[in-house]
Amino acid sequence: MMRWQHQLADLGEFQADVSLAEKTTLGVGGAARWMFLPPDVAALQQALRCLPPTLALLPLGRGSNLLIADEGFDGLVIDTGALRELRRDGLTLVAGAGVRMPKLAQYAAQAGLSGIEFMATVPGDVGGGVAMNAGAFGQQWSDTLSWAEVVERDGQCRRYPATALSMRYRRTALPTGSIVVRAAVSLRQDDRDAVRQRMRRMRQQRGGSQPLEQPNCGSVFKNPAGDHAARLIEAAGLKGHCIGGAQISDVHANFIVNRGNATARDVVALIRLAQATVKEKFAIELEPEVRMSALSS
């Protein structure tokens, strides 16, 4: 092992050749050359100071919006799953990057705080939620995010107010190569049961309209202004279409499901087919929402 690898092994959990298919909800793709799971923010800061400057990094949360290439990821995956602090300060909740969004939503409901009910229906972590500006049911992270703390490539931990992150629909302008470690949301007081009921209704609505029993990565494309990617893909005649082991869901056309043996190549081929067909028929460019670790084939 090289010196930096020994250093990371001393600071946290360090492994080589880790299957990333098992770390993502879609369940496709190859292995990470290396993976590091820091036990706390200080260990992550120290680790970043040890790394060769050219080493490629990939932050990983729940892996619910990630398409990993079949060739895997030739660099260091940083899993923020152990950063799980969660506390309340008045109307503000502070959560570590590894807190699951549904857990944060439950915590808010328990405290009678409203504004993040949608998180009960999104399977990702706080870090991935901030990085994606995740949202649903008319709510998104940028509505309530007060600040995010990120560890940057130089190992410094810096706090950015949400206003400095240019958050838009499914997009957050994080400093290049930075890793979200903590975020604060400012909520409003509400009746606990009313918050819980809204969350329940959202979950029920989801259950019937998404292929939740098959491996998937949520919405594959962003909705173009004034329209829905699912409607366009369906109108293009692609709902249910298969390539290899991947299928454009016959339940929701903006989902691609893994029928058990899909490769990343199959998924990318479906993405490209949907983009080309929708462009040809409706002159609309579909932009992927799913993050691809590398665009192969």
Ligand SMILES: Cc1cc2nc3c(=O)[nH]c(=O)nc-3n(C[C@H](O)[C@H](O)[C@H](O)COP(=O)(O)OP(=O)(O)OC[C@H]3O[C@@H](n4cnc5c(N)ncnc54)[C@H](O)[C@@H]3O)c2cc1C
């Ligand atoms: C069934 C299902 C339903 C979904 N519904 C919705 C929905 O309603 N709305 C919605 O917006 N999304 C939805 N998604 C997609 C996904 O859950 C969100 O995008 C979520 O925010 C991703 O979080 P994650 O922790 O899984 O991130 P990952 O998939 O692990 O990563 C996503 C991206 O964020 C980066 N990232 C992850 N953690 C960090 C970090 N700590 N610091 C910096 N960058 C980081 C990754 O490198 C990657 O580029 C759904 C997914 C599924 C499977």
